[in-house]
Amino acid sequence: MSYNTENIRNIALAGHAGVGKTTLFEALLQAGGVIQTIGSVERGTTQSDTDAQEKARCHSIDSCIASIDRGDCHINVIDTAGYPDFRGGTLSAFAAVETVAVVVNAANGVEHGTRRIMERAHERGLARLLIVNKIDTEGVNLADLVNTLREEFGNECLPVNLPADNATRVLDCFFHRDGKTDFSSLADAHQQILDQVVEINEATMGAYLDAGEEALTPQQLHDAFEQCLREGHLVPICFVSARTGAGVQEVLDIFDRLLPNPGEANPPPFRNTDKMQIAVDPNPSSHVVADVFKVINDPFVGKLSVFRVWQGTIRRDSQLFIDDNRKAFKVGHLFRLNGRTHVEIDQAIPGDIAAVAKVEEIHFDAVLHDSHDEDSIRLEPLHFPQPMFGLALEPKHKGQEQKLSLALSRLTEEDPCFRMEHHKELNETVVRGLSDLHLKIMLERMKDRYGVEVVTHPPRIAYRETIAGSAEGHHRHKKQTGGAGQFGEVFLRVDPLERGAGFEFIDAVKGGVIPGQFLPAIEKGVRQAMETGAVAGYPLQDLRVTVYDGKYHPVDSKEVAFVSAGKKAFLDAINKARPIVLEPIVDVEVSIPEVNVGDVTGGLAGKRARIMGTDARRGGELVIKAQAPLAELTDYPTELKAMTGGRGRYSLDLSHYEPVPPPVQRQLSEAWKPKLDED
Numbered sequence: 001m002s003y004n005t006e007n008i009r010n011i012a013l014a015g016h017a018g019v020g021k022t023t024l025f026e027a028l029l030q031a032g033g034v035i036q037t038i039g040s041v042e043r044g045t046t047q048s049d050t051d052a053q054e055k056a057r058c059h060s061i062d063s064c065i066a067s068i069d070r071g072d073c074h075i076n077v078i079d080t081a082g083y084p085d086f087r088g089g090t091l092s093a094f095a096a097v098e099t100v101a102v103v104v105n106a107a108n109g110v111e112h113g114t115r116r117i118m119e120r121a122h123e124r125g126l127a128r129l130l131i132v133n134k135i136d137t138e139g140v141n142l143a144d145l146v147n148t149l150r151e152e153f154g155n156e157c158l159p160v161n162l163p164a165d166n167a168t169r170v171l172d173c174f175f176h177r178d179g180k181t182d183f184s185s186l187a188d189a190h191q192q193i194l195d196q197v198v199e200i201n202e203a204t205m206g207a208y209l210d211a212g213e214e215a216l217t218p219q220q221l222h223d224a225f226e227q228c229l230r231e232g233h234l235v236p237i238c239f240v241s242a243r244t245g246a247g248v249q250e251v252l253d254i255f256d257r258l259l260p261n262p263g264e265a266n267p268p269p270f271r272n273t274d275k276m277q278i279a280v281d282p283n284p285s286s287h288v289v290a291d292v293f294k295v296i297n298d299p300f301v302g303k304l305s306v307f308r309v310w311q312g313t314i315r316r317d318s319q320l321f322i323d324d325n326r327k328a329f330k331v332g333h334l335f336r337l338n339g340r341t342h343v344e345i346d347q348a349i350p351g352d353i354a355a356v357a358k359v360e361e362i363h364f365d366a367v368l369h370d371s372h373d374e375d376s377i378r379l380e381p382l383h384f385p386q387p388m389f390g391l392a393l394e395p396k397h398k399g400q401e402q403k404l405s406l407a408l409s410r411l412t413e414e415d416p417c418f419r420m421e422h423h424k425e426l427n428e429t430v431v432r433g434l435s436d437l438h439l440k441i442m443l444e445r446m447k448d449r450y451g452v453e454v455v456t457h458p459p460r461i462a463y464r465e466t467i468a469g470s471a472e473g474h475h476r477h478k479k480q481t482g483g484a485g486q487f488g489e490v491f492l493r494v495d496p497l498e499r500g501a502g503f504e505f506i507d508a509v510k511g512g513v514i515p516g517q518f519l520p521a522i523e524k525g526v527r528q529a530m531e532t533g534a535v536a537g538y539p540l541q542d543l544r545v546t547v548y549d550g551k552y553h554p555v556d557s558k559e560v561a562f563v564s565a566g567k568k569a570f571l572d573a574i575n576k577a578r579p580i581v582l583e584p585i586v587d588v589e590v591s592i593p594e595v596n597v598g599d600v601t602g603g604l605a606g607k608r609a610r611i612m613g614t615d616a617r618r619g620g621e622l623v624i625k626a627q628a629p630l631a632e633l634t635d636y637p638t639e640l641k642a643m644t645g646g647r648g649r650y651s652l653d654l655s656h657y658e659p660v661p662p663p664v665q666r667q668l669s670e671a672w673k674p675k676l677d678e679d
Contacts, residue, residue: 003073003074004284004349005261005263005282005349005350007073007074008073008074008351008352009075009076009255009260009261010076010078010308011076011078011097011098011099011259012077012078012080012093012096012099012100013025013078013131014090014101014103014117014121015082015102015103016104016105016108016112016113017081017082017083018059018108019103019105019133019134020103020105020243021060021080022046023041023133024103024131024133024251025047025066025077025079026039026047027245027248028068028077028251029047029066029068029077031248031249031252032069034066034067034339041059044058047338048066049064050064050339050340052448053444053445053448060079060080060086061081061083061441062081062086063078063080063081063089063090063093063294064337065079065294065337065338065339065353066079067336067353070256071256073255075252075256076096076353078096078097082113083437084113085434085435087385087417087434088384088415088434089294090117091120091383091384091416092364092416093293093294094121094124094126094382095293095382096294096308098260098264098265099126099127099128099129099260100126100128101128101129101130101131102114102117102118102121102131103131104130104133104149105133106132106133106135106137106145107134107137107139109149110148110152111617112589112591115152122232123383124382125230125266126266127230127265128229128235129235129236129238130157130235130237131238131239131240131251132237132238132239132240133241133242134242134243135163135167135246136167136243136244136246146159146237149237153235156228156232156234156235157236158196158235159189159192159238159239160174160193160237160258161174161239161247161250162186162189163239163247167239167241168244169246170247171186172250173186173189173190173193174190174193174221174225175221175257193234194213196233196234198224200224200228200234201224201227204220204224226258226260226264229260230264230265236254236258238250238251238254261351262350263282267279268310269379270310270377270378270379270380271377271378271379272378273376278377280311282310282311283312283350284312284313284349285312286311286350287311287312287369287370287371287373287374288311288312288320288368288370288374289309289367289368290307290308290314291307291308291367291379292305292306292307292362292363292365292366292368293308294364294414295413296355297449298342299449301335301358302357302358303359303360304335304337304355304356305356305357305366306355307354307355308351308352309348309354310350311350312350312370313348314334314368315331315334315346315347316331316332316333316334316345317331317332318330318331318370319331319370320369320370321368321369322361322367322368323367325361326372332356332358333357334346334347334356335357336348336355337353363413365378365379365381365416382416384416385434385653385654386653387417387419387434387438388432388434388462388653388654389432389433389438389439389652390430390459390462391439391456391459392429392430392456392457392459393430393431393443394429395453396453400452403450403451403452404446404454406450408429408446410449411442411445417433417434417438419432419433423460430460432462434651435651436637458634461584461631462538462630463538463582463583463668464539464541464581465536465579465580465582466496466540466541466579466582467494467495467574468577468579468659469577470493470494470496471494471576472491472492472493472494473491473492473493473494473570473571473573473576474490474572475489475490475564475565475567475572476488476489477564477565477568484555485553485556486556486557486560486564487551487553487557487561488518488550488551488557488558488562488565489552490522490549490562490565491547491548491549492522492526492548492566492569492573493573494543494544494546494570494573494577495543495546496542497544498542499542499656499657499658501542502542503527503530503540503541503545504543504544505523505526505547506544506545508546508547509547509548509549509550513549513550513551514550515552515557518562521561521563521566522547523566524566525565525568525570526567526570528563528567529567529571529574530570534571534574535579535581536581536671537672538581541582545570547566550565580665581669582657582659582660583658583659583660584629584630584631584654585628585629585656586627586629586633586653586654586655587626587653587654587655588609588633589650589651590604590623590624590626590648590649591621591649592648593644593647593648594616594622596644596647596648597614597624599643600624600640600644600648601624603639604626604628607629608628608629609626609627609628610626610627611624612625612627613625627655629660633652
């Protein structure tokens, strides 16, 4: 099929776990003629849940992409995971789409995941659509649900269609007004959404007030509707039953007729090296700019790098560059992903989603381009949750160290919320994820895909160190070995910075007492000391180092001398600047049956947690919001399961770092045996 950028629609299906996104994905593919029969999540026969862990657990872990050609409209749909444990892939999809379709379970209403996705999509400037699924569930009051959605997300949430005939079909209430529904007149709903749409644009509003609705053309209505979506003035609500098919064609109609194309949506947040926002041109004749938002290590075709084209046209056999790398690669194979299958294509135009195979140098969030005029362009990074759960691991069988390293490298390529760290001082490899379930899935994949089994144990908590005051430090490094010696002398000052500020290195040397070529060596020594810490062996952060004086020797001064002098002058200053240990504090949200509230709040209080508030939800569920030290939550999954009979669930997000209590700092310091003089 031939299509242009104006006819492309990119939509991510997102929402809370269990709302039926994957079944809706299947129903849309069937309605669009991509597949003949709808697969079953329970039987593991869907297009998107192809991984062994997905089939075993009957829920999505990775995002899956498929396209539907409908007339001259090309619709790319991305099915995403609902569990917060796998948010990395869900949020990654937001870098490739104009619209996020947030799916809601009609029986459960607004859930924790619904709120998070709506917030993240709004922050990214994406159009939002609410799809109410499972409308045929017995006893559901859809009118109440609409009111709840409006209370939760604002009066800009309005139905764009309505269910009729006991939810066996769905009627359009934007372009058409005939018929009645089970809970509201279609005419009233039509008038509400029409009033909301026309007021966004003075010209449309004027034509409407002068001559009524009949004066507005379908194109004027579309343009105003699209502007409302772009500016957050409208969040359409539509209704569907993915199980019976009611409303599925109508959802495709909305995708086709009302959602923004790549040229209509808010400009993507591309920035140059100076962090200034710059525009990309969705023109097929421009230089190529594409962003890699997903990496798949496919057992059959090798590494697949999935990208969104923002400008220019990528053709098979063309030459592309990765970021600012001066070495080009050849696009040997260009694919369109359609669920389980990969279809080879000749080109990808602006707005397209496609993939290249077997280019090892490509990484997540890489920018692909065909001209070095674009090698400084970067898409503004998504804000991923910080992976706070950790496991230290080593291969179960000797001789598999290299195999383990390769497996971990492949897995971290695929998931931006799965990290690997190697602590040199402990010779310890640590993996971090968003939850214990997240890590469990990744280790299962490592065994199934790469044949690597591991032994795990709890890692050290990710403490940090900083300083509470300012101080000066000095060190003279002098070494004579018979030939040319080593000499370097450094005077520096350390000052604390606010939490999260990181590290600053300032050259305040005057009069050439330290030649400029030795300043990088001093900074290198400082950074070495920052990695190993000064109080309890944890990395230092949130401080400024100012080098203001020193001496050098025209013969004996070398880089290695100033590395050592910088490192020891820094440690001298740190030890005078009231060093403190910081611990990670996390935002905790615990969803529990209301009957367990006393046990759970008491348990959190015993973990040095601060209860920030509670929120009652439907069905007797209560959400407790708290902040707690991560170190206190090591065994929390097991404890919560025991307290709630397996009905409690929770999520963590890094909030900030704050000083540990003095007894904890003494304990950490005593346990650390520094070896600062081994150099």
